Amino acid sequence: MAKYLLLKHYRGAPSGVNDVPMDQWTPQEITAHIAYMNDFAARLEQTGEFVDGQALAPDGVFVRYDGEGRPPVTDGPFAETKDLIAGWMVIDVDSYERAIELAGELSAAPGKDGKPIHEWLELRPFLTEPPTITE
Template sequence: MKYLIMVQGSQADYEAMAGKPSGNSPAWSEKELQAMFAFMGEISNDLAESGELVDAQGLTEPAQARFVSRDKDGRPVVTDGPYGETKEVLAGYWLVDCAGLERATEIARRITECPGPEGLVEPPVVIRPVQDGAGGEC
């Protein structure tokens, strides 16, 4: 079964990784960033070796995002990010094809062990099963 394992973050988290701390987002050193990237790469490599990795990507900061919706008259409305009403956004993900939810949970637990600066408050890792395509596609 396929699962989307998602890491969340905020604009402040991305800014902290660029050396600008705020609130619960302490500044990251270059060494801490390299350790985080190495850790994430190791997880992806292990999942590729086990045959469970379908895809894995990190996403750019929310400030580079666009929000597309419709107004009450059905006209498209495009807004640049980040969005004040949304604190956490998808920062990256692994799409895995594994034995089941228990295995996906093991992978998510490992992701929560990612190194970072002292004082970092990590958001939870979210697991969502991917629909098998039976009536759930657009």
């Protein structure tokens, strides 16, 4: 088994098929989208492939170490930006091919008018071993 992160991006500007910004969806369309995500996770829980997942609020801040004591905090990310991380899901699957299959299925979540949004999902494997240097 190998763990993968499915990183869900919210695009505030159209960039794909049926990529209508979520602020233009009806409450029923948002409910249908969330139900699809929950049903997807519940099905993967039954197969043992679901590890965890969360939706993220559109507001936040950036923080970094500055070496001076209290870290500086700046506003952002902003919901008005073109690309915002909307949530994530961790899966534990038998193969890379299965991870691709599930990411493709998740990309079909319904959006405006109930049509699949065909969103791009970032698929990242978990680092299982530190990289080694060979000479």
